[in-house]
Amino acid sequence: MSNKELQALKKHYVAAGAASGNDQFADHASNAEIWDADGNRLIDFAGGIGVLNIGHRHPKVVAAVKAQLDKLMHTCQTVMPYEGYVKLAERLSGVVPVRGHAKVMLANSGAEALENAVKIARAATGKTNVICFDGGYHGRTFYTMAMNGKAAPYQTDFGPMPGSVFRAPYPVPYHGVSEEEALRGLKMAMKADSPAHNTAAIVLEPVLGEGGFYPAPPSFLREIRKICDDNDILMIVDEVQSGFGRTGKMFAIEHSGVEPDIMTMAKSMADGMPISAVVGTAEHMDASGPNSLGGTYTGSPTACAAALAVFDVFKEEHILDKANQLGDKLRARFSQWQEQFDHVDNARNLGPMAAFELVESKSSRTPMPELAAKITQLAKAKGLILLSCGMFGNTLRFLMPVTIEDHVLEEGLGIVEECLREAGA
Incomplete structure (x- = not known):
């Protein structure tokens, strides 16, 4: 069934409180990539909200x-x-x-x-x-x-x-x-x-x-x-x-x-x-x-x-070593973004549990949840699953699999940077 057909069924049969706002339906996945019911590929920076540290469908699992x-x-x-x-x-x-x-x-x-x-x-x-x-x-x-x-x-x-x-x-x-x-x-x-x-x-x-x-x-x-x-x-x-x-x-x-x-x-x-x-x-x-x-x-x-x-x-597979290497890569990239973009601040990570905030200015630190929402929507349109979080809804968090391939990671980070730029961050 197509995304559109499944969306119609969801609207008719799934309780509103249990339904996802996403109109794409996962069909199959591998490591840090998902393909929807229409065959569209998405890079997964959410990991099922932190469930897939070793990736979708790890062969040994x-x-x-x-x-x-x-x-x-x-x-x-x-x-x-x-x-x-x-x-x-x-x-x-x-x-x-x-x-x-x-x-x-x-x-x-x-x-x-x-x-x-x-x-x-x-x-x-x-x-x-x-x-x-x-x-x-x-x-x-x-x-x-x-x-x-x-x-x-x-x-x-x-x-x-x-x-x-x-x-x-x-x-x-x-x-x-x-x-x-x-x-x-x-x-x-x-x-x-x-x-x-x-x-x-x-x-x-x-x-x-x-x-x-x-x-x-x-x-x-x-x-x-x-x-x-x-x-x-x-x-x-x-x-x-x-x-x-x-x-x-x-x-x-x-x-x-x-x-x-x-x-x-x-x-x-x-x-x-x-x-x-x-x-x-x-x-x-x-x-x-x-x-x-x-x-x-x-x-x-x-x-x-x-x-x-x-x-x-x-x-x-030395997953903890890979986790620390991923954390180092995210720290370096976030540091660049914090210097490059006026609204990106408080970049932080403990290993690859990484995030940054979107604020009106680095001096005021006033949260911008609407900018976070805009960026996650832009990312989705470009084939990247990205989540916000936080008491103020202005934090972008990163939960990609630790096992993500380097080229997929770089592609995904490139999409984030593109979305930051387009959203006026």
């Missing part, structure tokens, strides 16, 4: 999934477990930098992982409250909607949010929130809203994802660790978007040397197959009773096979 399909598709691991689940738990426990011996539970999505992380923290501490941060994004389920540090569009139409969630500032000096002010805000939240004796966990992204690709200073993360230690609070780090090589290390928290109590991950964990994980210190992970964690499809055999293949690819 495809082969692993096909081999698993010939053996077993589903039992529900709580009814009858299987090798893939426990082997993946073993691999994760060996690389995730939580304190002490790690244990694992698998789920289906990032939001589901965050929900379970909070459940575990409550069981482990006997306390109820959670403190999150402005700009944070943790999912679209009810509790994770409440945890999000941005109301629209995630909370707007859905009535009162669950309680026991409180918020503190995230350090973004470019927009006037220093590390000192963020820490002061956190301590005030603990005095005014969520005292330590009621706070089960502090939850944060080491690099804001939807909130704008702002890395937390290592010193800030170390202070969060200290506050948690001093007050019997668990530190939960959300690595759903920043994990699996996106920042040049397996997990972004490794840049700080901080060991959290619990970590959540998903997205690039299985190169497109739906799976997530909660990994934490054994005593916390074991705090809740039998059958308190899980679900019908959690840690499915096919998704586990894909995730195990991802681990092999990281080792065999």
Whole structure:
């Protein structure tokens, strides 16, 4: 079917809240390229929102999934477990930098992982409250909607949010929130809203994802660790978007040397197959009773096979080295654009988790979300998938596969530069 025919079906049958604004339909893909239903080629700088760090349809992942399909598709691991689940738990426990011996539970999505992380923290501490941060994004389920540090569009139409969630500032000096002010805000939240004796966990992204690709200073993360230690609070780090090589290390928290109590991950964990994980210190992970964690499809055999293949690819193809090389290339190009264009500012990256802002001027720093929207639309018309993000909607973020070929990367960056010029940036 053509794009036009599929668009008509979508309009008639897909709920408006679940529909994409894109009128092109993916037909097939390879590494960093997608072809739509009409045969048009697009370069993918979105990676399914950070899901495809090793590219679309990596051959080793495809082969692993096909081999698993010939053996077993589903039992529900709580009814009858299987090798893939426990082997993946073993691999994760060996690389995730939580304190002490790690244990694992698998789920289906990032939001589901965050929900379970909070459940575990409550069981482990006997306390109820959670403190999150402005700009944070943790999912679209009810509790994770409440945890999000941005109301629209995630909370707007859905009535009162669950309680026991409180918020503190995230350090973004470019927009006037220093590390000192963020820490002061956190301590005030603990005095005014969520005292330590009621706070089960502090939850944060080491690099804001939807909130704008702002890395937390290592010193800030170390202070969060200290506050948690001093007050019997668990530190939960959300690595759903920043994990699996996106920042040049397996997990972004490794840049700080901080060991959290619990970590959540998903997205690039299985190169497109739906799976997530909660990994934490054994005593916390074991705090809740039998059958308190899980679900019908959690840690499915096919998704586990894909995730195990991802681990092999990281080792065999030196993915972290490639990630750092990509980050260096993006840093150099963004630096050029910041000098070249009046409205491009605050270029930043942690490895290839890279972004820059569009502002009225470098002195005012006034966000220009309309310019970001114009550039993403121009890019789409030229065959490039590009995403904006941020509390102000003025950040362009880059999530191309780490495995992108050099010539495809240069072609895509050339399109971005052309769009900046045409849009009057």
